[in-house]
Amino acid sequence: MDVYVVGAGMTKFGKHPDRDAVDLAVEAVNEAIRDAGVDRRRIQAAYCGHVYGGMVLGQKVLARTGLAGIPLANVENACSSGATAIREGYLAIRAGEYDVVLAFGVEHLTTRFRGALTPGEEDLEGALGLTMPAVYAMRAVRHMTEFGTTREELAYVSVKNKRNASLNPYAQFQNPVTVEDVLNSRPIADPLRLLDCCPVSDGAAAVVLASERVVGELGRSRAVRLAAASLRTGTVEVGLPSMAFEPLTRATAQDAYERAGVGPEDVDFAEVHDCFSIAEVLRVEGLGLYPVGEYPKRAARGEADIGGRLPINPSGGLLGKGHPLGATGVAQVVELVRQLRGEAGPRQIEGARVGLAHCRGGKAAGVEGAACTVLIATR
Amino acid sequence: MDVYVVGAGMTKFGKHPDRDAVDLAVEAVNEAIRDAGVDRRRIQAAYCGHVYGGMVLGQKVLARTGLAGIPLANVENACSSGATAIREGYLAIRAGEYDVVLAFGVEHLTTRFRGALTPGEEDLEGALGLTMPAVYAMRAVRHMTEFGTTREELAYVSVKNKRNASLNPYAQFQNPVTVEDVLNSRPIADPLRLLDCCPVSDGAAAVVLASERVVGELGRSRAVRLAAASLRTGTVEVGLPSMAFEPLTRATAQDAYERAGVGPEDVDFAEVHDCFSIAEVLRVEGLGLYPVGEYPKRAARGEADIGGRLPINPSGGLLGKGHPLGATGVAQVVELVRQLRGEAGPRQIEGARVGLAHCRGGKAAGVEGAACTVLIATR
Numbered sequence: 025m026d027v028y029v030v031g032a033g034m035t036k037f038g039k040h041p042d043r044d045a046v047d048l049a050v051e052a053v054n055e056a057i058r059d060a061g062v063d064r065r066r067i068q069a070a071y072c073g074h075v076y077g078g079m080v081l082g083q084k085v086l087a088r089t090g091l092a093g094i095p096l097a098n099v100e101n102a103c104s105s106g107a108t109a110i111r112e113g114y115l116a117i118r119a120g121e122y123d124v125v126l127a128f129g130v131e132h133l134t135t136r137f138r139g140a141l142t143p144g145e146e147d148l149e150g151a152l153g154l155t156m157p158a159v160y161a162m163r164a165v166r167h168m169t170e171f172g173t174t175r176e177e178l179a180y181v182s183v184k185n186k187r188n189a190s191l192n193p194y195a196q197f198q199n200p201v202t203v204e205d206v207l208n209s210r211p212i213a214d215p216l217r218l219l220d221c222c223p224v225s226d227g228a229a230a231v232v233l234a235s236e237r238v239v240g241e242l243g244r245s246r247a248v249r250l251a252a253a254s255l256r257t258g259t260v261e262v263g264l265p266s267m268a269f270e271p272l273t274r275a276t277a278q279d280a281y282e283r284a285g286v287g288p289e290d291v292d293f294a295e296v297h298d299c300f301s302i303a304e305v306l307r308v309e310g311l312g313l314y315p316v317g318e319y320p321k322r323a324a325r326g327e328a329d330i331g332g333r334l335p336i337n338p339s340g341g342l343l344g345k346g347h348p349l350g351a352t353g354v355a356q357v358v359e360l361v362r363q364l365r366g367e368a369g370p371r372q373i374e375g376a377r378v379g380l381a382h383c384r385g386g387k388a389a390g391v392e393g394a395a396c397t398v399l400i401a402t403r
Numbered sequence: 404m405d406v407y408v409v410g411a412g413m414t415k416f417g418k419h420p421d422r423d424a425v426d427l428a429v430e431a432v433n434e435a436i437r438d439a440g441v442d443r444r445r446i447q448a449a450y451c452g453h454v455y456g457g458m459v460l461g462q463k464v465l466a467r468t469g470l471a472g473i474p475l476a477n478v479e480n481a482c483s484s485g486a487t488a489i490r491e492g493y494l495a496i497r498a499g500e501y502d503v504v505l506a507f508g509v510e511h512l513t514t515r516f517r518g519a520l521t522p523g524e525e526d527l528e529g530a531l532g533l534t535m536p537a538v539y540a541m542r543a544v545r546h547m548t549e550f551g552t553t554r555e556e557l558a559y560v561s562v563k564n565k566r567n568a569s570l571n572p573y574a575q576f577q578n579p580v581t582v583e584d585v586l587n588s589r590p591i592a593d594p595l596r597l598l599d600c601c602p603v604s605d606g607a608a609a610v611v612l613a614s615e616r617v618v619g620e621l622g623r624s625r626a627v628r629l630a631a632a633s634l635r636t637g638t639v640e641v642g643l644p645s646m647a648f649e650p651l652t653r654a655t656a657q658d659a660y661e662r663a664g665v666g667p668e669d670v671d672f673a674e675v676h677d678c679f680s681i682a683e684v685l686r687v688e689g690l691g692l693y694p695v696g697e698y699p700k701r702a703a704r705g706e707a708d709i710g711g712r713l714p715i716n717p718s719g720g721l722l723g724k725g726h727p728l729g730a731t732g733v734a735q736v737v738e739l740v741r742q743l744r745g746e747a748g749p750r751q752i753e754g755a756r757v758g759l760a761h762c763r764g765g766k767a768a769g770v771e772g773a774a775c776t777v778l779i780a781t782r
Contacts, residue, residue, distance in 0.1 A: 078523055079454060080481050080765050080772035083636045087772070093654070095634035096774070097487045100477040102459050108476045112491060119497035144457055255474035257462045275472070386459050393459035393466070395475070 410439020
């Protein structure tokens, strides 16, 4: 049974010291429902993706949006939590159980962390220094070594995404930066600089999913088909030979391509998990959207720009739009919907028919805790 | 599409200071797989229910059970987390996506709490004294006032469940208690005493779910059909007139009865969420298994004993078996499986064909955060 996204909404991502996770999620949920043009009483079930929001967060959001009563499951898959919420909604509709399902994601990170995210108590590798920036710094060095990628090429990923973000009123960063700005920003984990890293963000995003049965009634003209929602478990690629390549991203993408009946060559644009500049490189190459080893050079030539051969992260991505963990995967789909509907304004990718969203999350360096999602949406 | 439970396993519930959540879950998962007699390579997806286990807990368990790679979502619905994991697995099979799905739940509460569970940071009512024991104490008083329930009748619920637990080698408590023991135990929140309250527990439980398609091959003779897996959101019943009755439990049960095509009169036994002695009363009456107001008297006459008219919590329930939050809902289904297969030993309910499992969880007193599940299994 086909599943469609019929409504999408999000809050502005950024620092929201005067609000909490429930408040942010309520705004996103209400915007998605309004966008869908659906009577909220028709929503039959919901999924809430978050990491740090505490017990029964989703239920609290339902109570404040007139949706109390319906089934809801909170889901957690680290940075893939929001995308997992969408996947569970997709499965529930495919099970024939429901026709209209709400999926949302939210995080209020600035409540929990004063500065950068710190490793969890039981994260021994993190405590010893193998934090997320350190892991990605090693991977950047490896990509440079294997493929001759330059520091400037990596910086261009941030430049592109922050430029895209400046065209997105919902993005945390509204100002473009230059390659020089990136290279001159504060060192974080050599060779990565501050502007190579996504920020700490608060925010929420929501989508309304609908079955084939009701999509006509709700307005097929603005509906986007969710052609695949794949999820895999794997390991963080610390160690050789895979540190500069992501088998987990590749496997998840292959599953998604197969289910959607499309190949990487059919993808018109993608939102990928660019938690660091190097991360976008690893994702895009893992997804098969660009040849392995070539993405930084091609991106620096403009191929991944809006208007380029295959735009990556037109929304601004995590680097530009921000990264409130649970909200991220849902916000990617919000961008897919806006692009595929032709409603992306100055960020619009002309003629976009197939969009892909990729998330990855998990323990910094453990061999054991990565979750990866690939969602494909089509017009 | 019909969904079956083909394997079930659990750890002993109790205090496990020398183990952690992953270690406990691995034991339960391995036991469930062994019990199912299925090659673990046939397991296509998994769900992990937990509350306090931290990020990507389920993925860590997969890595240590030879299951890394498959899709997994961690789900959280407070005390209904484990049951929600089963429900999501049930939906994923019904979606036609998978034929064999693992669902497990786990909690290591003694790592997180030294004594009783404390209210969360944002739980204002809890901070002001409206903790779980206080809420249930008020509800006990209300049931006494409305229906003439006596303190001794309430105590008998604990007596029955701890006696059942003494017949269950996996239960935290192995010794029967008397009504006098309950009444003489330490006061917690008047009129509730220590032995009216479930303990703080560590433990894990797991089930293997299978589609109609593969159940014949895996051995239909030991398979149990999961006839319904219903989930609802609602409010904790603080306030009149509902404090002594649970509309949320009633609504969830009605949904489950309808989906399973059975009524409360068809249920041969039930595992219900007896976090306190009074809680069992509210659940059983909400489920329609006993007339509203009459359960305490009837239970005290032996109707809910193993061998009685309609046995409640033959496993020992939360009061006797223990309550490691995320594991609880899954352990209930482990008991359903053992009873329906006729493998419950000295706890066996003769001729059991229909079993029901009920969980409820959520914020102590908030109007907004309750999740309720009702699962029905049949032979």
